[in-house]
Amino acid sequence: MSVRKQLRTAACGLALTGVLVATAQGPATATPAASGPAEVSPVAAAEDAAARALARSLADTAWRAEAGRAVVRGGETGLAALADGARSRAAAPLAAEAAAADRSVLAAKGLGAGTGGLLTVSLTGDVDSRRAPLVAVAPSDDEAGAVTAYDTAGRLHTLSATEAPEVPVYVVGVDGEKAVEAGMAVLERELAAAGVSTAAAPAPAAAAAGTAATGFWTSRITSVRLADDKETWIKGDAEIFSIVSGFGLDGKVRVDTVTHPYLNDAGTTYYPNQILVNWSQYKYNLADTVMMEDDGDTNYSALAKAIAAALLTIADLGAYVPLVDPVVDAIPSSFWTDDADFVDAWYTLARETTGTRDGAGGNGRFTFDRYWVSAL
Structure with a gap:
């Protein structure tokens, strides 16, 4: 609280x-x-x-x-x-x-x-x-x-x-926190059904076997701060989530969602030690992040369809292509009133990225470290 x-x-x-x-x-x-x-x-x-x-x-x-x-x-x-x-x-x-x-x-x-x-x-x-x-x-x-x-x-x-x-x-x-939690499940499920790789879709067998045997590198958020959480006095705490995108091991565009239920107030620094990117799921060592805020009207099914329609047109040509712009451009125009507010975006985060990175919009600030998750 x-x-x-x-x-x-x-x-x-x-x-x-x-x-x-x-x-x-x-x-x-x-x-x-x-x-x-x-x-x-x-x-x-x-x-x-x-x-x-x-x-x-x-x-x-x-x-x-x-x-x-x-x-x-x-x-x-x-x-x-x-x-x-x-x-x-x-x-x-x-x-x-x-x-x-x-x-x-x-x-x-x-x-x-x-x-x-x-x-x-x-x-x-x-x-x-x-x-x-x-x-x-x-x-x-x-x-x-x-x-x-x-x-x-x-x-x-x-x-x-x-x-x-x-x-x-x-x-x-x-109840924004409850809605976001349920909405992320819908978002990933419908993206997977449309052909976008997500956590809701089974990982390739070889990748799963390799991860199980060894472990995997992640990018971990050690601190985060927002200048503006896009909320007015009457709405209370913000409901923030991030859409992480890149190319999966199968060469198709991949999307993972991350919720930030602790990220309530602007002007406050939080120290979540939260994993943002699991690099074992990505072909390249680069990924993009779009952070959004659910203002109440977000239709997650519609958001999933819009993102899928935009991302499925992007092919892996052997070099990484930033995906922030297609994700942001895919958001229906009505979402810029009281649907999922755009908070900020981080282009081309690398597996080796550490330290502080400001968002492209200057509204958000992440501090990252590299974190190895060992297999049991």
């Missing part, structure tokens, strides 16, 4: 031990709830529907107190689980709407029902305030200056996207 999340959770306990007054005094004039933009993503629409349902349910003071205690205990709580486990009857309509919204999110992200519920609720803003809470969803556009929030009467409030509000705000969002 990040320091920011720990402080938020502790403050929530202080805010909700008292009784919140019934009238929310938001930083903007309340207006009747209005429909959202004409075109919104399916995930954003599901989040908005769930936020409205939660706001309406919190009109019941007993349920509001119960929900507040549950969120404080967990910091971030599954919305469907919260509603399903409620003692108050006022949560029953919320349970049905949360389940429907979760199904919509899973479908929109290209994930199966076995992933489980992804919608969560957390508390942020001025949690010491005794004003009634609002319920908000992060904007679908990273450049948006405003956040839409609802009160228990269904009235709409406009909050700044760059400054934390002066009222407690329940935030309905997507």
